[in-house]
Amino acid sequence: MLSKKTKYGIKALTYLARQEQNVPVSIATISEMENISLKFLESILLTLRKSGLLGSKKGKGGGYYLLKDPNDIKMTTVMRVLEGPIAMVPCVSLNYYEKCEDCPNEAECAVHLLMIRVRDSNLKIYRETSLADLAKY
Amino acid sequence: MLSKKTKYGIKALTYLARQEQNVPVSIATISEMENISLKFLESILLTLRKSGLLGSKKGKGGGYYLLKDPNDIKMTTVMRVLEGPIAMVPCVSLNYYEKCEDCPNEAECAVHLLMIRVRDSNLKIYRETSLADLAKY
DNA sequence: TTTAATCCTATGGATTTAGTAGGGTATTAT
DNA sequence: ATAATACCCTACTAAATCCATAGGATTAAA
Structure with missing residues (x-):
């Protein structure tokens, strides 16, 4: 589930x-x-700012704004910042790889095999989708 | 994350x-x-039996066995039984659709749009992958 | 009848999620 | 300057989920 x-x-x-x-x-x-609940949103926007996606301006008339062109903001970045690793298991994660304790041989592991396929296809979607694509509609 | x-x-x-x-x-x-922890596995196999994927035999020499040919067990079924809905948000779920409370218009919702793409690609993978495919390696 | 196996229910600790509360700090318009 | 506005930060909590364990009941083969 998406958080x-x-x-x-x-x-x-x-x-x-x-x-x-x-x-x-x-x-x-x-x-x-x-x-969206104001206080919850506040903490989310803070995360996005710290990650470098958003800029902020304080004081009267202040608020948040995008730091880049929406076409240049890929969903891979957004998902990683907000949801964490895109891979569903650490043993197929590109950026946060971890070996499974229980698994003696990744090459023979069904979960590993399946989740590599899932990761690749999701990665393709997130890479091909920019914020501008989603904002169009 | 995969459970x-x-x-x-x-x-x-x-x-x-x-x-x-x-x-x-x-x-x-x-x-x-x-x-795998024995007791935890026990509860998982019970779930799989109740879902109709496995049969069981009690008593000495008993255990669990597949009820169908591995080629006929698609990962869509397995994932739905074990992990739940394949969609990452209820508003794009085929079998467990639920409208989002906060969202006035699905057609304009970026999350909806993105998650439909993710759902479709994952569904494709799970449909095209059978237990036999995974067992081969 | 003994042994080996599934079946079933309940429970508990740990972690994560989705907020809420409240104040502190910085900036800007006037 | 100063009031108004908005960001910044910490801490707390209720609820849910996850992972696992415990213990007994039931069943079937040898």
Whole structure:
């Protein structure tokens, strides 16, 4: 299951990508428009800012804004920041590989084999999908 | 992340599929060969039996065995039984559809759009992969 | 009748999730 | 300057899920 954190994070990013101009949007605005708990959203946007996807401006008229063109924000990045590794098991993770304790031979492991296929296909989708693609609709 | 339940379940099914003859194999045997906690495996095999994938034989010389040819056991079935719905959000689930409370319009929802793509590609993989495919290696 | 196996229920610790609460700090418009 | 606005940070919690264990009941073969 996708966590609400990720779900809300994607919604917020899309909302920002849909703005005509890239001016700061307040948390409160996004919270209202996308029906997301304000405080929870606050923590999510903080994560996104720390990851380098968003910039922020304090004070009156402040808020969050995208740091890059939506076409250049791939969903691989977004998913990794919000949801964590894309692989469903550590033994097929590209960035966070870990050997399974119980598994003597990865080459013969059915789970390993299956999950490599799943990882590759998901990776393909996330790589081919940008924030701009999702914001279009 | 894939749950251990699913991971162990797939391993157990593969172990059974790799047997020369389809005779009952005890929980203890599978547990040892695949390094899975016996009691946990027990509950998993019970689930698989209740779902109709496995048959069981009680008493001495008893154990679990596949009810169908491994070629006819698709991973869609296995994943749904062990891990639950394949969709990452209920609003794109074929079998367990649920509308999102917060989302006024699915057609414009970025999460919805993205997760449909993910669902479709995963579904394709699970449909095209049988237990026999995984047991080959 | 003994032994070996599944069947079933319950329980508990650990971890994660999805928030909530409350205050602190920085910036900007006026 | 100062009030208003918005970001920043920490801590807490209720609920759910995950992983596993325990113990007994039931069944069937030798």
